[in-house]
Amino acid sequence: MLNQYLKKILSARVYDVAIESPLHQAPFLTERLGNRIWLKREDEQPVYSFKIRGAYNKVVQLTDEEKAKGVVAASAGNHAQGLALAAKELGIKATIVMPRTTPEIKVKSVKARGAKVVLHGDAFDDAYAYSQKLVAEKGMTYIHPYDDPETIAGQGTIGMEILRQMRDPIDAIFIPVGGGGLIAGVAAYVKALRPEVRIVGVESTESASLAAALDAGERVILPQVGIFADGVAVAQVGENTWEICKDHVDEVITVTPDEICAAVKDTFDDTRAVCEPAGALSVAGLKKYVEREGCDNQNLIAILSGANVNFDRLRYISEVAEIGEGREVILAVTIPEQPGSFQKFCSLLGKRPITEFNYRYGDDSRAQIYVGVKVGAEPGARQALLDELTAQEYAVADLTDNEIAKYHIRHMVGGHAPASVDDEHLYRFEFPERPGALLNFLRTLGKRFNISLFHYRNHGAAYGRVLVGLQVPEGTEAELRKYLKALGYRYWDESDNAAYHLFLK
Incomplete structure (x- = not known):
């Protein structure tokens, strides 16, 4: 199987529209993690994601009859933009079916690249069902976002570039996983030529379909998926991608939304580019891998898969990035309701900055405060703060991992x-x-x-x-x-x- 994909990847038609994305070393991450960290910059593609590779490679190989009838896809994200640009370059009519809930900026981006947009339903399943109706009624060709051999081969050109660009030994490549097209393509090429390179998939804990499949030994359908990392919010890996991943992906690491937000900040610090949550998955997984393995002086590569993030989502990402990095602790603390008690509490924190403080008068004896405190990223810093407060007989509850405390309560504290x-x-x-x-x-x-x-x-x-x-x-x-x-x-x-x-x- 690998030889078949190797031939497809070597002959893939992607560079009519895609660039050979750069492989940059990340200086801040390299220094912090004690390993040489490299970032494969797929966020610099013309559509700001790797999806243009697979979409173009599939469309360019259609027959003249298929091209004449047009192509269709159901997508609210990067595949939609990639297919729209691919079809425009080849002079083919493209229809993208998107849920009505799709942010306007994504609708505009697809239209700007020449595709017809049809808004249908409130969820992806509704849009997909309508796209299949168009296939049946008009004979259009459905272009799958990940589960097609030609699409997989197009994405596999990233692996080809990495081996060409990186002359030194590569210890591991970290790859975001949704439906599996990207990791399948890269794994097929890299394992065929350099089987010693570790291929590590990274998934959100809210949509870990490949991790579940590897545990079960077969493809499974997740009962539900979270939407924060929308670019990888897939309930089941593809059939074709699974055939590669089950034998050639060494492991899958899962990361939380908070850890993803921290990784977005990390990539910004090193590149001054803002990845979408799915695009920063690989960095979040790489950091977790280094912490777990305690490795040093290795060459570790993370694929930044995309940068199509809505501007208004940055507010949320910035809010929880420090929590995801382990640098901020959210606490509920009971202090005496008397003059000087807040000053005494702050003095106990020492040089730790307070990031947030919410309070409302409750009764004459005590006050319940909601407080955010910056702590060091070193192991044990969070627990050390809790121990100090407890030793001073403060009643403390650690809310750092509490969902409603982070997303709601912090804005509602008022009695x-x-x-x-x-x-x-x-x-x-x-x-x-x-x-x-x-x-x-x-x-x-x-x-x-x-x-x-x-x-x-x-x-x-x-x-x-x-x-x-x-x-x-x-x-x-x-x-x-x-x-x-x-x-x-x-x-x-x-x-x-x-x-x-x-x-x-």
Whole structure:
């Protein structure tokens, strides 16, 4: 199989539209991690991602009859832009079906490259179903974003370039994984010629489909995927990609959204370019690998796969980057309600900067504060701070890994609910970012259950984060579950969350 792909990669037609992206050493990461860190800059492609390679290599090999009927794809991201540019260069009509929730900047980018955009449905599955309808009705050719041998071969040219550009021995290559097209192509080429090079896939903990498949020994479908790293939000790796990955990927490392945000900051510090979350996955995995292995003086390469990030998402990334790096701790601390207590607390922190402080008067005896503190990145710094506060008899809760504390509570600290608000249950939702989503929620729940708390944040994605308090009288829990099921939005019951009880209950 590797020989077959080797031939395809060597003859792939990608450089009509793609560039041979540079391989840059990352000086700050190299110094920090004690290894030579190299970044393969696919974010510098004409469409700011590697997807142009596979899309063009597939389209250029279509028959004249297929080209005449046009091509179609369902995509809300980088594949859409890559295919649009590929079709434009070849004079082929391209139709991209995108969910109605797709950010306007991505719609404009696809249109600007000459493709027709059809907005259909609220999710990728709806868009995909409509694209297949166009295939059946109009005879258009569907261009798969990752699960096609020619697409895989196009992405494999990245591996070819890496081996040509890097003359020194390569210890490991870290590759973002969604459907598997990129890692399959690179692994096929590199393992055919340099089998000693370690191929490491990196996935978000919210969409680790390849890790799940390797554990199971077969392709599996994840019950749900998170959307933060939208470029790799795939529930199942492809059939063709799996055939390569199962034998030629050495391991998969999973990283959290917070760790991804820290990696975005790392890449910016070294390149002054802003990667999208999926594009920085490889750096997050590389850092985790070095910490786990304790290796030094190795040549480690991370593929920066793309830079198509919405500007308004940068707010969220910057908020949690320090947490992802382990440099910020979020705490709930009880201090005496008396003059000088805040000064005493700050003095105890020493030279550690306070990044955030939220407080509201509670009663005459004590105050509950929400505080962010910068700590060193060295192992044990977080625990050392907790131990110091505990030794001074402060009641402390570590909220650094608490989802609603980071995304909601920090913006809502303002006192507890009055005694009249009883039977309150707290739920965390993901609302689709489209007109009518909130109205649908209110129509479904608002008239039956009183809304006692509401907080919403959008992070520049297709979904917004919503925190809702509902008064649920005893005996109506089953009725509420029925409403939530009918609503169809992803949700989590957070009624027992520690941050909720400390600041809002």
